[in-house]
Amino acid sequence: MLINVALLSRWHVHADDYARGARNNSNLSIQLVWDEDAERGKKWAEELNVPFEAELEKVLSNPNIDAVIISTPTSLHKEVMIAAANHKKHIFSEKVLAFSVEDCEEIYQAVEANGVHLMLSLPRLTESYYLYAQEALDSGKLGKLTTIRCRFAHNGAVPNEGSTSGWLPERFFNMEEAGGGALIDLGAHPIYLTNRLAGNAVSVQARLQQTNGLGVDDNAIVLVEYESGALGILETSFVSNGSPFQLELYGTEGTFLYEDGQLRVTGKHFEGWQTPEAPEALPMPMEQWTEWILSGSNPTITKDDAIRLTAVNVAATRSQQEGKRIQL
Numbered sequence: 001m002l003i004n005v006a007l008l009s010r011w012h013v014h015a016d017d018y019a020r021g022a023r024n025n026s027n028l029s030i031q032l033v034w035d036e037d038a039e040r041g042k043k044w045a046e047e048l049n050v051p052f053e054a055e056l057e058k059v060l061s062n063p064n065i066d067a068v069i070i071s072t073p074t075s076l077h078k079e080v081m082i083a084a085a086n087h088k089k090h091i092f093s094e095k096v097l098a099f100s101v102e103d104c105e106e107i108y109q110a111v112e113a114n115g116v117h118l119m120l121s122l123p124r125l126t127e128s129y130y131l132y133a134q135e136a137l138d139s140g141k142l143g144k145l146t147t148i149r150c151r152f153a154h155n156g157a158v159p160n161e162g163s164t165s166g167w168l169p170e171r172f173f174n175m176e177e178a179g180g181g182a183l184i185d186l187g188a189h190p191i192y193l194t195n196r197l198a199g200n201a202v203s204v205q206a207r208l209q210q211t212n213g214l215g216v217d218d219n220a221i222v223l224v225e226y227e228s229g230a231l232g233i234l235e236t237s238f239v240s241n242g243s244p245f246q247l248e249l250y251g252t253e254g255t256f257l258y259e260d261g262q263l264r265v266t267g268k269h270f271e272g273w274q275t276p277e278a279p280e281a282l283p284m285p286m287e288q289w290t291e292w293i294l295s296g297s298n299p300t301i302t303k304d305d306a307i308r309l310t311a312v313n314v315a316a317t318r319s320q321q322e323g324k325r326i327q328l
Helices: 015-023 038-048 056-060 074-086 101-113 128-138 188-198 285-295 303-322
Strands: 003-008 028-034 067-070 090-094 118-121 145-153 201-209 219-226 231-237 246-251 254-259 262-267
Touching: 003 015, 003 056, 003 285, 015 028, 015 038, 015 067, 015 090, 015 285, 028 038, 028 056, 056 074, 067 074, 074 090, 074 101, 090 285, 101 118, 101 303, 118 285, 118 303, 128 188, 128 246, 128 254, 128 262, 145 188, 188 219, 188 231, 188 303, 201 303, 219 303
Parallel strands: 003 028, 003 067, 067 090, 090 118, 145 231
Antiparallel strands: 145 246, 201 219, 219 231, 246 254, 254 262
């Protein structure tokens, strides 16, 4: 069975990645493009050699379209997703799901009422280093988790030479469309990873800096306390040059460190520092979504992942606004 998809918006910088992923998937076929910016959408449709449709309702009511891939501004997620679900279209979307837990719940109500499958792109939950970290925790190799730290940062808001802006598009700093800056976008990865590994968050304290005065945060740190008593340090930035991706887990019996492709562990269950063999990575979110539609196989990325991501984001924003720790 071939799944006919429509691409909805090229707003997010990952939109091209999703189009490429769909084209490289033998079970997906891109049929249409829609974009809230018609000029941008027409250009994209020409590049992909598919028709452009200016009216979203015509896309969603098209009986030949089975599913949609959404890369709209986050501010449009709720409206577009509920409309897609009500037209019985399966949904793949860029993170984050929505600006509030209540909006996330409304989206899922429409999805579940219409029997369609919604997949949020949380790709680092499929990576081999995450799978090893989860196994090391679950098997007791690290003992009781006491601290978890994750950093994901880049220099997208650092002005290029001779320019007043960096490589991230200006729309990424539009508070109304994006809902925030570095934390809500790039910081999503540390949030959903640590949510999985450390468990339920009970309190959040955050500092969201506007280093370059862009109107949204471009440098952020979030301190999280979990039900277990473990502490989390989540870091992200759009103004960090050369910063490696880092994931660190510290437990009563061992330590896990991952930095730019190198995985190391040590502790009472290991002889000094070890470089263990990590499990094979899981299929990427788009592949899991496709298989879910075709065969009903349950994906490893869940509704719980999506909602808890938004919950921590909301708490971090409130913490910054109110200057205090927020209880979840």
